[in-house]
Amino acid sequence: MAPLSLGLRLLGLLSGMALALTLAVVAAHYYAPPNLNGASHSDLWLERDFCFAAASSLVAVGVGLLAGRALAHVRVFGAVLVRTLVWFGLTIVVGAAWAGPVSLLALLIAPSHAFALLRLVALGRAWRAERLWRA
Numbered sequence: 001m002a003p004l005s006l007g008l009r010l011l012g013l014l015s016g017m018a019l020a021l022t023l024a025v026v027a028a029h030y031y032a033p034p035n036l037n038g039a040s041h042s043d044l045w046l047e048r049d050f051c052f053a054a055a056s057s058l059v060a061v062g063v064g065l066l067a068g069r070a071l072a073h074v075r076v077f078g079a080v081l082v083r084t085l086v087w088f089g090l091t092i093v094v095g096a097a098w099a100g101p102v103s104l105l106a107l108l109i110a111p112s113h114a115f116a117l118l119r120l121v122a123l124g125r126a127w128r129a130e131r132l133w134r135a
Contacts, residue, residue, distance in 0.1 A: 006127040009066075013123065016063040017116055023056035024109050028101035053105040060112040067119035083118070090114040 030048040094117070095110035102109060 006123065006130050010120070010123050010127050013063050013067050013120060016059060016066075017120060020056045020059040020063060020113065020116065023052050023059060024098065024102070024113070027052035027056060027105060027109070028098075031102045031105060033103060049102070049105060053102060053108050057108050057112040060109075060116040064112070064116040064119040067116070067123045087111075087114055087118050090118060 027049050030052060032047075032049065091111045091114040094114045095106050098106035098109050098113075
């Protein structure tokens with residue numbers, strides 16, 4: 001089987017990221033602030049907001065991992081440090097965007113969405129470079 005072109009891979013992964021964002025929006029819809037009186041009405045792990053946030057996070061990490069497989073990785077410490085700092089900054093931005101709707105669950109959603117966005121941007125740049133190279 002021939003490997004997928006970067007364009008098809010990018011299109012598929014963008015649809016996966018759309019699914020991750022949709023799951024995060026559904027988690028925001030069902031989000032209820034924690035009840036701090038010590039009494040639990042239901043199991044925390046079966047609450048809809050947590051389940052949708054966890055699913056969104058897993059889909060985003062999967063998108064990021066699959067997007068990274070298509071790229072040649074740079075192993076130089078400086079490049080890794082810059083990417084880590086960009087990821088950290090993007091995590092703060094995405095966390096601020098999700099802080100209102102999902103409050104505590106933003107800590108689960110933001111890092112994985114930032115990771116996926118960073119990898120999708122790199123894949124998009126590689127696709128654009130390939131397209132310009134062939135033209």
